Amino acid sequence: MLHIIRPFIDSFRDLLPIILVISFFQLFVLQQPIPHLEKILTGVLMVVIGLTLFIRGLEMGLFPLGESMAYAFARKGSVLWLLLFAFALGFGTTIAEPALIAVSAKAAEIAAEAGVIGKTRAAMESYAFGLRLTVALSVGLAIVIGVMRIIRGWPIQNLIIVGYLGVVVMTMFAPPEIIGIAYDSGGVTTSTITVPLVTALGVGLASSIRGRNPMTDGFGLIAFASLTPMIFVMAYGMVV
Amino acid sequence: MSGLLLHLWHVTLGTILDVLPIVIIIFSFQSLVIRQPIPHMKRVVTGFIYVLLGLAFFLVGLEEALFPLGDLMAKQLTDPAFIHGTGNLSDTLHWQDYKWVYLFAASIGFATTVAEPALIAVAIKAQDVSGGTISVWGLRIAVAIGVGLGISLGTFRIVTGTPLHYYIIAGYVLVIIQTGYAPRSIIALAYDSGGVTTSTVTVPLVTALGLGLASTVPGRSVLIDGFGLIAFASLFPMLTVMGYAQLSRWRASRNNVRVDE
16 A cells, blocks of 8 residues: 555655745745635646656656667667667657747747847748757757767767857857847757656666766766757857 | 646647657657567556656646746736835835845745656666665755756846846856866766756746746846746756765765774
8 A cells, every 4th residue: 555655645745845935935925825725736636646657657668768779779789870869869859849839939029029030920930940940950969969979988078068168159149139048948958758768868878888887978968958959049040 | 627627638638749759759760770679568658658647647737736826926026016015116126125036036946846857757867877876865956956046046137137148158167167076977967957957847937937027127128038047047956966976975085084093
């Protein structure tokens, strides 16, 4: 019995800080009652169930899948196919990402406001789609670079420093309206399903290639995926 | 109740659509390139279904309960009438007057990060791989402190109106300097923790706060100043995670010295 209830208690504990923060500010700082209490309790219950199911599914499905694909590619020994898979995974998971769709629509609005593009619907939609395509390409490229790094064992900090320099240089030339969006776009590209899959893939690769350490070499794919979109979005802002 | 179920149904469909590209890519590579069945296929598919359902429940629960309230609170806390308190409305506001905003930003950043599913996933993996040197909770708390600090500083930037890139470039310099001192094994994980912090829970609440603040502080433009909080939230966890590893190493070495004596 306990092993069924236990994960739910864990999930509730994960959620507890949010509940405490919101109640404290609502009751003591803003000094107002909490509206729609029963609706909120239903919501909290759903979040707890959802988080529990997600974590169970993670350990049953996403982690083993990412790892088994990493082993299969390592056994096959074809770097080209692995890189192609890496690109497809990065591109495919990003192009349909809802957070990215929201951000690019916002960016199109800004561009129209600043007079970079026409204020017509068509112009804004094509700008937003171009931006999405740009970010998806950059994430695909990021996973390819990250996988190459795992294969070759390059130290991650050298690549990241080069990436930071890229961001800094681009910031000097990019139009100021795009900078906030560009910096934020790094954070929104990595979704809740992509992260576990990509992490398992990286760790799996690093453990199946001789001479690589899963701890130092296996992580880092997400880092590249959050860095390249900043550079590419600023480039997009300059070109369009 | 039926409205809730309908909502749940829509969100589940949406999640399935999001996952579809991943499933297609994996399935085609598996059948065309690897040409081997996925081991424990049934278990993996069940796991996928759990993940989909879990996310749907999670999102609907958040949208029903926490987002509306968080959104409302962000608006109330940034409302000039609240910030002035009982004081005179004609007084000009200083950055110190926004103290509750900074505190709210820090605590909501911390709290939402603790509940972030993607971070839980990475923390589980990190504990596995490190053989327990990095604990799930240690990593999550370190990242959450980073996000809290970052978002709080981000709201300060919106209030004062200083350019975003000064902060970000200074943050990069700090990350590079700290990389030189941090244990080598933590570096990749620390860099990763910047990107994983900001997904399902944190982004909507933090965006509401940023936009609310930018629209009420005099002289700020929502379009230009409302963004950038996510960037802060992705930068600071790198610093705190490396700090966490340095702290663990320092404590371990102090214990060793004691044993030697």
